[in-house]
Amino acid sequence: MNPLLEVLSRQEIEAIHRATLEVLESAGMEFRHPEALALLRGGGARVEGSRVYFNRAQLTQALETAPERFLLEARNPGRSVWIGGATTVFAPPAGCVYVQDLGAVRRQAVLKDYLNLVRLIHQSPHFDTNGGGLVIPEIPGFSEQETFALLILAGHWYSDKPQMGLTLEGEIVRTSLEVSEIIFQRRPGCYLLGTVNPDSPLIYSEKMLESLLLYARAGQGLILAPCSMAMATSPTTLAGTLVQNNAEILAGVVLTQLVNPGTPVVYGNTSTISDMKTMSIALGAPELSLLVGAVNQLARYYNLPSRTGGALTDAKSLDFQAGMESVLSMVSTVASQTNVVLHSAGILDSFLTISLEKLVLDEEIGGMARRFRQGLNVNEDTLAVAEICSRGPGGHFLDTNHTLNHFRQEFWHPRLCDRQAYVPQRDYRSLLGERAHKIWQDRIAAYLRPALPAGVEEELLDYYQRKFHRQPEFV
Incomplete structure (x- = not known):
């Protein structure tokens, strides 16, 4: 089961x-x-x-044309992913403005952080998509439009996984679409997945609507995701928050289908509660996990793919709080069968900060959650009656064919978690952080860029040159 x-x-x-x-x-x-x-x-x-x-x-008609499942294409066709059904797609963090290095205070993100993240996520077996606003770097002398154009281009340049889109305002969306059209040589398909956030309560802003209209006209995927805070921007009760968020999402679904019937749309939500003492967002709250479970049920009720959760925490460092809250958030997300898990690794400080060490540690949490979701496989073979009887009282099962046939599939195998005997000389307070630091450093050192076709690469560089009168910083 x-x-x-x-x-x-x-x-x-x-x-x-x-x-x-x-x-x-x-x-x-x-x-x-x-x-x-x-x-x-x-x-x-x-x-x-x-x-x-x-x-x-109106609502009934919109739900009839919105697809239950769709293919998000990658420039490497072998990495394309289906959104919907029983599939869970792990997507990267987004929107962080700070980076926290191991053992240091947070700092403003820079372009190198973004490029490192794209490379790390490209190689990670945990992440199914890449790109989007992984972090928002400060690039001296760059306008907002050029900064985001550079991020869009870098996502495609350094990774052949499916790309998350940017939906900040119209010109940035147009750049996202134009770059993707070059990558896919203007053939039909869904090759971007953007996010539109209603302003709770019950408002779609001009900027978000401009993004929605552009994506829907182009037939690209859209996540509609309220980010309300119960007691502040939605009712204090979780049931009331669900009603308001449901109205916000379904209203957006109607509009997408009026723009372009069949537009891929994802029923998303990242709402949680307001902390009573500080009135700040509380991502690590158990109420977030209850909302995650409910949102996924509502998405299935409307036959729409879902997006919720992630490895979320309000903690400011790699501490017990970060682990505790991230595990609850991730396990509830996967166990409730979310289709798209945005922020699936690396988040600290309520979406403000990213840690590359936490990104690697959260990959471990994701593996644990996936194994938990697989559940128990009970059949005549796995019941192992013959094995138990043949070994009898006092026997062991280390050297049996049954063990050889099953242990790889039955057990989750950690890369970071420590299961060895206690060593008095070892500093266990820093062990996992140091292991995670080495993993991401080794991954960067081993990175090989997946080449673009020569004609596509030249067209991308020419596009950027014409738009901003210089070559991209990373070329």
Whole structure:
């Protein structure tokens, strides 16, 4: 049996659905973009100013055209991934502005950090996608548009895994799409997965809507992901937060399908609670994991792929708190069968900071979570009755064919966790951090760039030269 975390009954899911319909019909949503308003009005919604009121028929029609599963393509076809169904795709961290080196205080991210992350993630067996806003580096003399263009180009340049897209504002989205068109030589397909975040409660901003419209017109994948904080930007109750977030997501689904029926859309959520003492976001809270379980159930209810969770923590360093919170977050994410796990490694300080050592340690946590999700395999062979009887009381099973046939699949094998005998001279407080540091350093040293076709490489460099009148910093 495979363990599947479900925190809502069918009756509770349907109660959330009914409450969501009431919110969409009575309170409506703010859409702060004229084209979005025109599309929604043409699709049958009641529009008053920038407020849009939805009806049930609109929602039903949108859910019929949104795909249950889609292929996110990589420039190396062998690394393309399916989004949806029973598949869990591990995606990289995004949006961090600081980096914390081993044993040091955090510092502002620079371009070298971004390039190192792309190289590390490219080689990692844990991550299924790469690119996007892994960190937001400070590059002296660069505009915001050129900074993000450089990040987009670097993701494709240094990795042949599927790419996460950027959805910060229109010009950056256009650059993401144009670079991807060069990589894939303008053939049809879904080769970017971007994220649009509603402004909770119940608002889609002009910038997010501009990104949504551009991605949907191009047939690229979109994660719709509220980031509300219960008690601050959503109701204090988790059930109320789910109703509000559900309304925000479903309203976005309707718009994507009006723009381009069949646009791949992912039911996402990264909401949690506000800390009562500080009023800051609490990523390490157990309530986040309860929301993760509920969101995945709602996604399945609507036959949409899901995105939740990650290896999340509010801790400021590689300490017990970081491990404790990251394990709870990751295990609940995988056990509730999330389809896309953004921030699946490396996060510290409530999304603000990334640690390369934690990135490697979280790969270990991801392996543990995947093994837990596999559950127990019970059949005539695994029950091992003949083995038990043949060895009898006092025997052992080290040298049996049954052991040889099963131990690799049955057991999870750690790379970092210490299972050796105690050594008095060893400093166990720093052991895992030092091991993780060596792993990422060795990975950088062993990195080999997956070459682009010569014509594509030349076209990319020419594109950047024409746009910014210089060659990319990393070439």
